[in-house]
Amino acid sequence: MGTHGLHLHHILSGHSQPAEPVVTPASSNNVIKTTTTKSTVSSGKYSLSDFKILRTLGTGSFGRVHLVQSVHNRRYYAIKVLKKAQVVKMKQVEHTNDERRMLKLVEHPFLIRMWGTFQDSKNLFMVMDYIEGGELFSLLRKSQRFPNPVAKFYAAEVVMALDYLHSNNIIYRDLKPENILLDKSGHIKITDFGFAKEVPDVTYTLCGTPDYIAPEVVSSKPYNKSVDWWSVGILIYEMLAGYTPFYDRTPLKTYENILQCHVRYPSYIHPDARDLLEHLITKDLTRRYGNLANGTADIYNHPWFAEVVWEKLYSKTIETPYEPPIEPGVGDSSLFDRYPEEQPDYGATGPDPYASLFKDF
Numbered sequence: 106m107g108t109h110g111l112h113l114h115h116i117l118s119g120h121s122q123p124a125e126p127v128v129t130p131a132s133s134n135n136v137i138k139t140t141t142t143k144s145t146v147s148s149g150k151y152s153l154s155d156f157k158i159l160r161t162l163g164t165g166s167f168g169r170v171h172l173v174q175s176v177h178n179r180r181y182y183a184i185k186v187l188k189k190a191q192v193v194k195m196k197q198v199e200h201t202n203d204e205r206r207m208l209k210l211v212e213h214p215f216l217i218r219m220w221g222t223f224q225d226s227k228n229l230f231m232v233m234d235y236i237e238g239g240e241l242f243s244l245l246r247k248s249q250r251f252p253n254p255v256a257k258f259y260a261a262e263v264v265m266a267l268d269y270l271h272s273n274n275i276i277y278r279d280l281k282p283e284n285i286l287l288d289k290s291g292h293i294k295i296t297d298f299g300f301a302k303e304v305p306d307v308t309y310t311l312c313g314t315p316d317y318i319a320p321e322v323v324s325s326k327p328y329n330k331s332v333d334w335w336s337v338g339i340l341i342y343e344m345l346a347g348y349t350p351f352y353d354r355t356p357l358k359t360y361e362n363i364l365q366c367h368v369r370y371p372s373y374i375h376p377d378a379r380d381l382l383e384h385l386i387t388k389d390l391t392r393r394y395g396n397l398a399n400g401t402a403d404i405y406n407h408p409w410f411a412e413v414v415w416e417k418l419y420s421k422t423i424e425t426p427y428e429p430p431i432e433p434g435v436g437d438s439s440l441f442d443r444y445p446e447e448q449p450d451y452g453a454t455g456p457d458p459y460a461s462l463f464k465d466f
């Protein structure tokens with residue numbers, strides 16, 4: 106695969122289509138049903154013997170994500186495995202339980218779907234849909250940067266997903282191109298809820314990837330969901346420029362740049378995009394879109410998104426700018442980088458000192 110895969114359609118160019126009204130997604134679609142009657146997840150439904158564990162698709166701080174195949178229906182899934190000892194050591198018990206609880210609740214076309222969880226004495230397992238098209242990050246690095254309409258397409262899907270989470274009082278907090286996967290037709294799926302937090306109001310914890318962290322988080326001020334709108338700004342910038350605006354040699358320098366918040370806009374960035382970015386990548390919370398009196402309408406109705414037909418995007422009835430070159434449904438994982446495989450201890454039995462910490466799994 107290479108940049109040749111990036112062919113543009115007219116969906117977002119707007120020239121060939123009559124203008125359609127921009128509509129914020131109906132809130133009825135947008136609310137998580139908190140009644141437990143229709144849950145897709147039930148603890149104890151799965152066990153390791155239900156799956157054949159295949160290659161590693163990605164690694165994180167506490168474990169890895171495997172491609173797996175169900176021995177029953179032969180379908181492919183992704184299983185995230187977290188080592189209990191590592192989760193405890195890195196003080197992520199609460200985050201991990203939060204991730205499980207939130208993945209169980211959310212239901213949105215652009216958010217990863219979780220089917221169930223289980224555990225052995227050493228590990229936690231989360232069964233998710235396998236998203237075959239690889240990371241947006243890989244596509245971006247191969248493409249160097251995205252043409253304006255391509256960046257707009259991915260940004261619009263991200264905006265809808267974050268708006269849905271926010272309307273359910275969830276701040277995502279870890280937006281970056283590595284956590285945005287592409288499905289077989291090229292729509293996004295956001296994965297990795299390890300840092301998402303359910304917050305009625307404001308929260309203080311520092312977490313996330315340096316390049317995408319909002320200044321109020323860096324300086325340990327209380328913050329709210331507008332940190333995600335900041336990260337959307339960084340994401341759009343990175344998609345258009347090919348690099349993040351505050352990149353530097355060390356995380357510390359990046360933090361300093363974030364606090365200074367001086368952004369250089371290359372001349373090839375479209376004026377509408379620049380205007381939106383200036384209202385997202387701003388320290389001034391009284392100017393940051395998503396955080397003002399109009400809420401997300403300032404983003405949905407921004408001129409840069411003028412051609413986006415939001416309901417069509419939501420129903421995935423528009424063409425995507427890039428179709429991943431894979432054969433769907435057969436466990437093709439050619440778009441994922443290779444990782445060294447470990448001898449796994451999955452299925453470990455014996456004493457479990459952490460049993461009381463992960464009762465929900």
Ligand SMILES: Nc1ncnc2c1ncn2[C@@H]1O[C@H](COP(=O)(O)OP(=O)(O)OP(=O)(O)O)[C@@H](O)[C@H]1O
Pocket residue numbers: 162163164165166167168169170183185217233234235236237240283284286296297298299
């Ligand atoms: N459902 C999925 N389908 C395909 N690949 C996936 C899926 N979920 C995760 N991955 C791959 O595994 C990688 C790591 O997943 P994830 O970010 O959830 O792990 P993590 O341990 O929480 O990582 P981090 O340390 O970045 O928080 C992702 O970047 C992606 O490449």
